Amino acid sequence: MKELTPSTLVAVFEEIFGRGLFWAMVVTAAVVTLAYFYVLIRDRRVSWQKFLFAQLSMPVGAVGAVFFVMWATHSEFADIGGPIDVIVLLAVAVAGAIGMAILVYTLESFLVRRKPLP
Amino acid sequence: MTLDRRRFLALSAAAGLAAGASATTVGYAQDTTRTNAKIVIIGAGAAGTALSNRLVDRLEGAQITIVDPRKDHWYQPGFSLIAAGLKPAGYAVSRTSDWLPRGVKLVSEAVVAVDPETKRVTTDAGTQLDYDVLVLAPGLVLDNDAIEGFSLDVVGRNGVGALYAGPQYAAKTWEAAARFSETGGVGLFTRPATEMKCAGAPLKHTFLIDDIAERAGTTKRKIVYASPSDNLFSVLIVSEKVRMLFQHRGVEPAYRHVLKAIDVEKKVATFTTPDGDLQRDYDYIHVIQPQRAPSFVPESGLAWPDRWIGQGWAEVDPHTLRHRRYADIFAVGDVAGVPKGKTAASVKWQVPVVEDHLVAHLAGREGTARYDGYTSCPLITRVGRAMLVEFDYQNNLVPSFPGIIAPLEELWVSWLMKEVALKATYNAMLRGRA
Structure with a gap:
């Protein structure tokens, strides 16, 4: 590869998932992140009870992300051949875990009735 | 300040607009x-x-x-994926006129x-x-007539594949190769003695069809890779690696074999070798036409x-x-x-x-840029793995990601590059952006 510019990266991701799916995922991620910040600012505190539940959902997100990438790229675990493969796979898992935690925390904040501050 | 939902959304939208505006002003000016x-x-x-x-x-x-x-533009790096059933023929086809800039006249x-x-x-x-x-x-141009008994009409039937001839022929090649991967027998994989496009493609096709047959449980198969020279790849360090992989996979190399003729009905191929003409039976043959x-x-x-x-x-x-x-x-x-x-x-x-x-x-000046023969090949060794081989005129390996992506290691990330990232990079190149 000669140069790696942001526009090349966007084009690469459009190719990986298809243009529609990629931008739908970007919009979803942006909306969820915005909603997350919204509830943090609205509540002015982190609810550790919700956070615990969000943490419990992280392994689900990690495993889900890994299987999604494997499915999208005709790959399987036996294809992992070297250190960089493990690193990329772990990065996918971490991204899935964090994304899932944010999603769960945000959903909880919207769906669970807010208790009045003590 | 209290933050209600409406105010938050307005703030977010403003932040988004500001980010977008700053991104559009970051361009680069080149002197015209x-x-x-x-x-x-x-x-x-x-x-x-x-x-x-x-x-x-x-x-x-x-x-x-x-x-x-030609009205169609062909994404040729996709042909080896089409010929292994991993992509449809349309994957490699777009319109020539869609890529050309305004102000350029197409004849x-x-x-x-x-x-x-x-x-x-x-x-x-x-x-x-x-x-x-x-x-x-x-x-x-592909010289179809240089191999006696071969013509594009036979591609896809009687066990004949020829993926170089275009997306449709790559798809027909997969029809023949898919049958072989299920029934087994003798598979002959060839390459011409002339200079050719992507010298890795004949190897990729061999590796992929062997892998697909293995996954299908077709154990009764003999795969022969016929090379016109006395190595498997012009860069010797890569050739040795491929030789080791072939040995591990049970693929038999045949050196100094140049395909001369095929008998499509009898399924017999004739090779020119140092010991004279040699005939080999096959159930599947991959023909790559000499190129000029x-x-x-x-x-x-x-x-x-x-x-x-x-x-x-x-x-x-x-x-x-x-x-x-x-x-x-x-x-x-x-x-x-x-x-x-x-x-x-x-x-x-x-x-x-x-x-x-x-x-x-x-402009009446002398240019300064210099091409040192760089070329690269994500050499697929099976579905899900490839080696990213990059080299120059002197057969030096010139890895783009030294220490991260090892050139002679079969890696999943190298497969990802070929399968998902390469076409996007190619498209960016067509537009002059990469």
């Missing part, structure tokens, strides 16, 4: 050259299209004409002659185009007179890609008579070099 030169580019494939997109940004007032009779005719003395190009429809600078980027420059190149006196006899590649300096006898002619892509690099990766490295020397020529 004013000229009224007539530039003719023969060929709207990877090289011709990428170059035309870059030239319109560098030149103001130039008349750029691109000549190519959909085939070139039949170039007169480098009067600086004139003639097409099959009789159109004459005068030029100040000419770029040869017509690709190459389009005939107008040698007929117009633009080919090397003393190298690659009979193949007709354009006589250019290997580092500037400028014609050695005509300073106003360049060759880029498959047609260039250089020792390495009939791949899309080579095109990506060659195009900026030709651009530099061409623009400098019009």
Whole structure:
């Protein structure tokens, strides 16, 4: 590869998932992140009870992300051949875990009735 | 300050707009050259299209004409995926005109002659185009008649594959290869003795079909890789690695075997070897036709007179890609008579070099860019793994990601590059953006 510019990266991701799916995922991620910040600012505190539940959902997100990438790229675990493969796979898992935690925390904040501050 | 939902959304939207505005102002300015030169580019494939997109940004007032009779643009690196059933034929097809910049004139005719003395190009429809600078980027032609008994009509039936001939033929190749992967038998995988596009593709096809047969549980198979030389790849360190992989996988190499003829009905192939002609039975054979420059190149006196006899590649300096006898002619892509690099990766490295020397020529300067023969090949070894092999004229390995992506290691990330990232990078190159 000669140069790696942001526009090349966007084009690469459009190719990986298809243009529609990629931008739908970007919009979803942006909306969820915005909603997350919204509830943090609205509540002015982190609810550790919700956070615990969000943490419990992280392994689900990690495993889900890994299987999604494997499915999208005709790959399987036996294809992992070297250190960089493990690193990329772990990065996918971490991204899935964090994304899932944010999603769960945000959903909880919207769906669970807010208790009045003590 | 209290934050309600509406106020939060308004703030977010404002932040988004600000980010967008700053992103659009980050561009890069390149100095343009004013000229009224007539530039003719023969060929709207990877090289011709990428170059035309870059030239319109560098030149103001130039008349750029691109000549190519084919309506479809082919993403050729996709052919080996189509021929293994991993992508449909349409994966590699787009329209030539969709990639060309505004302000470039497309002449959909085939070139039949170039007169480098009067600086004139003639097409099959009789159109004459005068030029100040000419770029040869017509690709190459597959010599179907060079293998006795072979024609494109037979591809896909009686166990004959030939993935180079186009997306439809790559798909037909998969029909024949898929049957072999289920029934087994003898598979012969060949490559021609001429210079060829992507010398890794014959190996990829061998590895992929072997892998697919293995996964299908077809244990009764014998796979033979017939090489015209006494190695498996021109870069010896890669050749040795492939030899080891073949040994591990039970693929049998046959050296100094040049495919001469096939009998499609009897399923017999004849090879020329140092010990005379040799016949081999097959259940599947992958034929790669010998490859040559389009005939107008040698007929117009633009080919090397003393190298690659009979193949007709354009006589250019290997580092500037400028014609050695005509300073106003360049060759880029498959047609260039250089020792390495009939791949899309080579095109990506060659195009900026030709651009530099061409623009400098019009500005009355000397260009400085230099091409060192870089080419690369994500050498697929099975579905899900590849080795990212990159090398130059001197057969040095030149890894893009040293210490991260090892060149001779079978990796999943290298597969990801080929399967998902390469087409996007290629498309960006066509638009002149990479």
